[in-house]
């Protein structure tokens with residue numbers, strides 16, 4: 587099977603500063619791939635290159651089979667993206683947001699209507715469908731933003747710290763949505779600072795100062811680093827970091 591993402595020595599330099607330093611990995615279709623690293627490690631910079639939002643300085647990568655230098659527009663049509671600030675319009679209602687993004691993704695009126703009503707039902711938002719998104723609790727906004735990011739059944743969805751600032755139960759519900767998407771064959775590429783979420787991933791990479799220091803299934807990483815949990819694995823690797831954005 588062709589990998590969903592192929593990344594070879596991908597590098598991003600800002601002047602003399604190497605934010606992402608020759609990272610290499612593959613992500614398989616349908617995989618949930620966790621992309622971990624301390625603040626400033628280079629995760630967002632790497633993700634922006636893979637999403638076709640910025641050009642690499644050097645190295646190679648394909649996303650959904652498309653080249654990150656030459657085929658950025660094709661990549662954008664094949665992916666979903668949810669940024670830390672999630673991209674919903676606070677001054678539109680739940681239903682209007684879904685309709686708006688469905689239109690951008692080019693869904694037909696009929697498909698859009700079906701998907702919209704199904705989504706509102708699945709998320710339990712029937713009573714909120716006519717309310718402004720700005721009035722919803724953060725956890726609901728995040729679940730809605732994720733559902734909108736996969737509305738067009740992309741090959742890959744990129745999630746940049748999608749669950750920041752919400753409680754563990756809401757995060758667990760969010761992950762149920764991620765699993766459901768992966769079951770539908772959508773590849774999930776997710777950054778997180780929560781180590782319980784790292785445990786939910788099929789494989790994770792840990793970035794330190796722009797480089798990937800470790801990459802494997804959580805269970806194998808715990809064995810390798812003689813760690814009781816991912817928190818400990820992460821700490822052993824990330825404490826070597828010189829860089830800090832804090």
Ligand SMILES: Nc1ncnc2c1ncn2[C@@H]1O[C@H](COP(=O)(O)OP(=O)(O)OP(=O)(O)O)[C@@H](O)[C@H]1O
Nearest residue numbers: 600605623624625626627628629630631632829831
């Ligand atoms: N446009 C830019 N120009 C110069 N430096 C940048 C630019 N964008 C990011 N950086 C630097 O590159 C490094 C990596 O930043 P990045 O945002 O990719 O890290 P991150 O791992 O996503 O961190 P966080 O977890 O805080 O989001 C940081 O030191 C950051 O200051």
